[in-house]
Amino acid sequence: MSLFRVTGKGSQFISTRSLNSLFAIVVLSLSGSALQSAEPQSRQGNPPVQLALKPDQDSTKKPREQSENKRPPQVEILQTVEDGGGHGAELHRVSISGTARTFDGTPLKNATIYVGSAARRMPGGFEMLRGQTRTDETGHYELKDIQLLVNRERPNPIPKPAEGRFEIFGTCDGYGFTWHETCYYRPDTRPQGTELGDKNARATENAFYLDEPLIVDLMFDLPALLKGRITDKQGHPLANAKVQLGRVDSQRNPAGWGILSCRFLGNKNQPIKDPVSFSSIHVLPEEFRETHTDAEGFYEFKRLRRNTSYLARIDPGPTFAPWQSTVVTSPAEKANNKRQAVVGYAGELNREFFAPRNVTVQVVQEQTEQPVAGVRVTARSIGPIRRAGIQARSDSRGNAHLQLVPGEYKLITEPQPNQPFYFQSEQFFVKEQHGPVQHTVKLRPAATVILKAVDAQTGQPIPGVRFNYESHDSSDPRPVSTQSVYVDYPKTNTAGEIQAFMAPGQRRFVVAEPLTLAQAEGSRGELIKLPAGEVTTFEFKLSQPQFVDAETFREEVKPNPDSIYPPELQLKWHRQSELLRGSAMRVTAQLTLGRQPGLDTKGLLKDLRALDPYQIPDIDALLKKHGGEIKRGGRTIMTSTGQFHKEERLYEWRNHLHDAQRRLLPDSISFRDGWETLTYDASNNQASVYRRNFLHIHTPNDFTNWPTLRFQRPAPEDRPRPEVKIEQSGRRTIYTTQTDSESQGQKLTYLQRRVFDRDTGFIFESNLEEPKFDVERVSLAFAPQKQENGLLLPRFYMSWQRYRGRLNLVRIFEIEKVELFDQLPPDAFAVAIPPGAVFVDSRHLSPEASRTRPGRPYTTTLRGPVTDFAAYLQRHPRHTPKVEQQVHYGRPAPEIKPVSWMTREGVSAPPDTKGKVVLIEFWGTHCAPCISQLPEVRTAARYYADQPFVLIGMHDSHTSVAELQEFAQKEELDFQLAIDRPSTRKGFFGETIRNFNVRGIPSAAVIDQQGNVAHVGYFSEALKTVDRLLKEKK
The missing domain is CATH 3.40.30.10 (Glutaredoxin)
Incomplete structure (x- = not known):
């Protein structure tokens, strides 16, 4: 039977149950009413409403009294459907009221009532708790001018109504916390029949439409009590163990929202058809869902809801294996699942844990048995995810101290880059016993390889050469690294040499870069044996191949004769582009990204042009003046050399993580080597690898505009030379051109402007406009700074794009630090991954596969930490799907023949x-x-x-x-x-x-x-x- 019945369009919903019904009657009124103060709760009388604001606002910073003209707007657009990739977000001003009663119908005074957003999609940093207040002597509560999040979807084959989902829940001394099932607010006129997307007519009836007030009563019941004691297997109490109910930490993604499961199962006073889930338990005060054990290992919950199932987790600490199950606060006779812990209304739940054993792993040399210091030792679990105590470095005596619970592990030893050993792993067991464990690992010596590149004609060393290698059983090329822990893509030094510590065996070395030398005579070596503990030197004598044009090997370039710019300027720009490409560098910058829909770019450009380009502009003041928003995206750290690029992002709005040494960890890491893209994101603890350049990675190329002469296209003979206007302004030269063109029968006029330093060639502005389609592409660089190697980089860079009047993207780089290296450190491109990460491998899927046939990436969970993602991929072959019946689009479908x-x-x-x-x-x-x-x-x-x-x-x-x-x-x-x-x-x-x-x-x-x-x-x-x-x- 429906919980509500409609008495007429726009009428009040009336409960069909008695006053002690489970659910509430909520009034959602878009009609204006006097706004109550947002001051803290008062002990006297009915306290005022606590307002919930949009994500970037803080109610504690609001004045104590708000007048009518300071009420939130009726509707505030946070994100349009177009800007949100098909998903819009809006804040709608609504009012919610109702009455709280006990299970026997008595009005409940001083109950705290909350409203939480249950929207399917929420903007980043959005506050789920939208408001709270207290009930008066009659049990009545009122939440006015709540900004409710409404999701709006793009037009799809099946239309969906705009909808704001929310939950009303409450707490009160002497009672268990309670909640109402999820409510649906739709800011549209009620349809005549059933809403297309609703399950049935009742779902449409129970949705709240525009201008329909609604009243709901929250019901409180006596509390369920739960207590217990947490100890180890020897009976020792475990203090400060975390006990969670309803919302628990995720073992796989500890930085995420956690895992939710809190469902009311019903009772004789509150009979229900299906369990009622509580998704807003995220914002329920922590004291109701989480506690810690005291010094004697005891814990207690005093205000749980009865007849409710809770996902439960007891975690004594990161070196322990946590316990997770379901706890039910119902009488034992009502339980129907033996795997659940049924504790009744006043229950006890005790747990014993295996304490981690102290494991000392001594690392010694295989031949001399001398201790080796500084070796990273990792115990990677075979099975459950282990979080801490699983990794350490060996000390001066070669001892690495671990704390491991009983189980099976893969014991991994990773020497430091300058140590002549290589990556090793072995099987290791910790038994279910007590006391310390001693274990010895013998490091086997690496094969030392010296690769030399010389000019076959002159005998001179060739710097900047990179090598790949092939093994005796595979011709799949892999990059040579200086050691076996990281993939570091080294190049030959000024002496034309690379030294590498490699695992012994047979190898074939091949020149990989530059491409001209990769095609040279002598660029592919013979298969040679690399003995352990010995030095092997291999020299590549490289000469121009006969089948390649000699021009390909010419290092000098020629200016473009069709360019409007003088040859000496073209050469300056080209030298800078080559410096940028060849430099090994790490750049730290503040990065701002966004659409800035209200930004007046015309006025902003005018003001930016009027500033001194050799100084850093006050961008905050300029954005404020011209209708923009000051939104720092956070810090980005870009490491680059050649085709290898790595970006580490730290977002301002996230809670940052730290490693064991309390060093700040990036929120996301991306790496691209020209062939594959590797990513790790801490928000979902996922590591992914894709073929090709799957996503954009910010590099120093994004805040520089150096034209190159590497790739020149001859201008069409019939193309007229554009008219060029050249002006001088102090130390700057300004080129302005106008080009007429025709596209699809329409005549277009392109206006281009480039401003550069007359002496250095530093480009301050590049601008392209097309008035007919309101096209605008602008990039501006300020405060040029010359690096040690002569490279010119800006300290401030801003760009934006506009098409048909719509501002698509605004980017701002505020350069904080530039570091140059002769050779990047071995771990410069490392992508470290913590335990529990989901590994998604899409390397076996071609970019065209989705258009011709279905395909799924390979997915698994990494049980332990990974030092370098690229090295891990080398040691674990690419996933090869099993050969199954191939399904191709456009071909006959398989037979549908069910049982x-x-x-x-x-x-x-x-x-x-x-x-x-x-x-x-x-x-x-x-x-x-x-x-x-x-x-x-x-x-x-x-x-x-x-x-x-x-x-x-x-x-x-x-x-x-x-x-x-x-x-x-x-x-x-x-x-x-x-x-x-x-x-x-x-x-x-x-x-x-x-x-x-x-x-x-x-x-x-x-x-x-x-x-x-x-x-x-x-x-x-x-x-x-x-x-x-x-x-x-x-």
Whole structure:
């Protein structure tokens, strides 16, 4: 039965239950009312509302009294659908009120009432807690002028209403905390019938539409109590152990939001059909969901909600293995899951833990057994993720001290870059016993290799040469490194040499860079044996190959005769571009990125041009003057040489992490070597590798504009030379040109402006405008600084782009520090990864694969820390998918032959799919993401019901007709269902699912009207394919 009934359009919702109902009646009124003060809670009378503001505001900085004209706006756009990549965010001013009562209907005074956002998408740094207040003597509360987050989606094949999801919850002394099920506010007129995306008519009825007031009562019950004691296996108390309920830390991603599971199960006073989840437990005061043990190991919770299941976690510390399970505050006789800890209304939960054992690993030389200091020793767990005590460096006696709980490990030893040893690993076990553990690791000597590059004609050394190597069993080239722990991409020094410590074995060395020398005679060596503990020298005598034009090997370049700029200026710019490309450098800068929609770029450009270009401008004042926003994106550290680029980002709005030595860790790291892109992001603890340049990495090229003569295109003979206007302004020269062009029958006029220093050639401004389409591309550099090697870099750089009047991107670099190196340190390009990171490998997927056939990246979890991501990838071969039936777009689809066809009514005949678009949703009732996606699937079936379209819900093979029918009736699934046959091979959910080469659910496939595969992948993309096919048919 519905919890509410509608008494008329725009009318008040009235509860169908008695006053002791579980849920509340919330009033959402967009009509204006006097704004109450945002001052702190008072002990007397009904206290005022605590306002929740937009992300960059702080309510504590607001004045104690706010007048009517300082109320938040009716609607505030945080992000348009266009700017948000199809997802808009708005703040809508609403008012919420209601009454709090106890389980026997008594009004509850001085209860604290909160409203939290439950939006599906939230802007970065958004505050989920939107407001709070207290109830008066009658139990009434009122939250006025709350800024509620509303999500708006771009027009999709199936339209979705703009919607703000929120939850009302409360606390009160002597009672357990409580909450109301998620509410939905839609700032549109109520539709006549059922909203297309809603499960049924009741969902539409219970949504809150524009100008509809709504009242909801929160109900409080007596509290559930939970206490216990945490000790080790020997009975010693574990002090300061963290105990969490409802919201627990993620073992895989400790810096994230954690894992949520808090569900009210119902009781006789509050009977419910389905458990009621509490997603706003994020912002519930911490004392209700988290505590720590005292010195004797005791802990206690006093105000839990009864008849509730909580995800629970007990963590004695980072060197322990935490315990995680589900705790239920219900009587034991109501429990139906033996894996849950049922504690009743006043329960006790005690746990014992294996204490970590002190493990001393002594690192010695294999031949002399002399201790080796400074070696990094890592115990990488085989199984559970270990967080601390698993890594240390050996001291002067060669001892590395670890703390390990019992289990199996891979023991890894990584020597320092200047030590003549190589990376080693071995299996290691810690038994379930007490007391210290002693273990010895013998470091085997590396093979020392000296590679020389000389000119075959002159015998002179050639600096700047980089090498790859091949092994005896693989021709896959890998970059030579100076040691085996990091991939450092060294080049020959001024003597034409590289020294490297490598694992013994057979190797073939090949010149990799520069490309001209990679094609030279003698650039590919013979397969040679590298003995352990010995020095092997290999000399490459390089000469020009006969089949390559001699011009290719010419180091000097010629100015472009078609350029409007004088030859000497072209050569200055080219020398700077070569210095920039060849320099080994690390640049630290403050980076600001954003769209700045309100920025007046015309006025800003005028003011910037009027400033002294040799000084750093006051950009904050200029942005404020011209309608921009002062938003520092954080610090970026760019390390570059040649084609190798690494960027480390520290975002201002994130809570930063630190390593064991309390050093600040970057929020994200990206590296690109010209062939692959490696990334790590701390926000989701994910490390990824892609083919090619998958994403943009900021480099020094982004704040310099040095034209190069490396690549010259001859100007078309019929192109007229542009008119050039040359002006002098102090030490600067200004070139202005106008070029007329024609595109698609339209005449266009391009205006270009370049300003540079007359002596050094430093470029202060590059500007391109096209008035017809309001195109504007501007880059401005200030305060040039000459580096030790002669390279000129700005200390301030700003650029923006505008198209058709829309400002697309504004970038500001404020250069803080520039470091130049003769040779970058071995760890300069290292991407370190902490334990628990998800590793996503897409190297086996070509960029064109998504257009021709489906493909999934390989995913696993890294159980221990990784010192260098690139070195880890070298030691772990690229994932090779198993050869399965290949599914290609445009080819006949695999046969759909389930074990049973059915609907919610029971077994049925197969659907008629001839000449129709078929959408198959692969899913399962045991799969949480599948269940979450069901509303979209149900909506799609309803939306395309009158078209030549069939939707099939292909359940995996692990269910029965009766079970699926019961579920379908409960969830009102009105589309065609099927149960797949068991797969003939392991690793798949069913035979049809295997034939479509789908390894994970939920997933979707689309078959066109001719019976050919049109898409396999995400459901959202499948809907777009369905919509396109149906429109093409028309």
